[in-house]
Amino acid sequence: MSPIEPDPVLLDAARTADRVVVFSGAGMSAESGVPTFRDALTGLWQRFDPTELATPQAWERDRELVWAWYQWRSALVRRVQPNAGHRAVADWARFAELAVVTQNVDDLHERAGSDVASHLHGSLFAPRCSACGTAAHVDVMPDRVPVERLSPPECAACGEAVRPGVVWFGEPLPRAAWDAAEDAVEGCDLMVVVGTSGMVYPAAELPARAAASGATVLEINPEPTELTAVATHCWRATAAKALPALVAACAPAGG
Template sequence: MDLAAARAALQAASRVAVLTGAGVSAESGIPTFRDAQTGHWARFRPEDLASPPAYRRDPEMVWEWYAGRYRDVLAAQPNGAHDLLARLEAQKGPGFFLATQNVDGLHHRAGSGTHGGQVVELHGNLLSGRDEVTGQTFPLAAPAELVTPPTSPLGNRMRPNVVWFGEYLPEAALEAAQDAFAAAEVALVIGTSGAVYPAAGLAAETLRRGGIAIEINPTDTEISHQMTYAIRDVASRGLASLLQPA
């Protein structure tokens, strides 16, 4: 891999689109969905905890699971990768777009979305609930005050504001991501396995229109063969290396 060429391409680009996955938050101590299934939760299948049928069957149990993840996420802190992506947004301004598959809100807490760029959460956010009647989202109460299932300010029960097995990604977020990657000169794909579509196909939109794609991941992924450049490292070190002057 020609790291100098990758650096030069990123520095020259005025339109940059980024896709992040679980590998970005791993350095903050946040486990993947399946890795979080320890202890009592290890006996459940993922779809027993994160699907519309599971919620209809036992909303109290599903909320117990998500309340635990919510507490864990609030206790975590953004890491170097989150900070570097916020810094990259500050450099690129309105030409910067970040789509994340993570539901922990750490990109926002690191400052992403405050420097003129745009951030979309493709899989939702653990820090909020969704009114089951109106579809509006509201912040959850602090963990010590959270009563589950929670009720929205409108008086309706709220479900976790995340995308479950068997559900589609939010249409507006996905369309924004597809448009941004199609217009990008450089796509960065960081800490994701490339196994879950349609998110895994976003970098292909950039490549199809003559842009380049840079992957940062410790190991090969299912889309590595498509990438223009690949940096085999964890997210924070890989980004630090890429963002050095060309």
């Protein structure tokens, strides 16, 4: 399949699909400049392993360190912009029934204009109390030199520390987010799997569920992944190149 030309069989499946799910992973946001967990940290954070900061154990051990890192990540996301892939997904939803299920904790889909059905791994911008779970409003750290330690704010309801609103390694997925993802996937005709390695479970189970339900599964990724064997079609391109081409080809005449 050409990096910019969708396969005719795939195009027919996309045009005739009644319900579409776009399932996005870190590779999609990486094109906007958001580092993945496989990227080495830089600057102040280069001596830390992100997989060790994103754990309940790290939070219990050093809350000020973990809170500062997540504030830095939030500020980084706010400095970047949605890419052509994000914008194409939002455009697609204007003429098709489409649900976005994402593993990403940023808000790039929303800023591009999409309604996200499920943030499977939570959101940087939905902090909550670490004790009672009450949602909290926290201003993102201003765009300045990052600091290594910041005290997390206190919950307005109970006074305990507010934590990042993400799913850490070793934590279960939020039930509401998982249920919404399952509902979207099990009722879709086409699932577009974009920018994910398929190595993080249980999220990586979703493409196989879509395939088992009879849906066409399209993988958009520059390289083969753990999900390639499940895919009906594989498009070796980035999200920012493939999605605009696919959506343009599916758009109704004059749309």
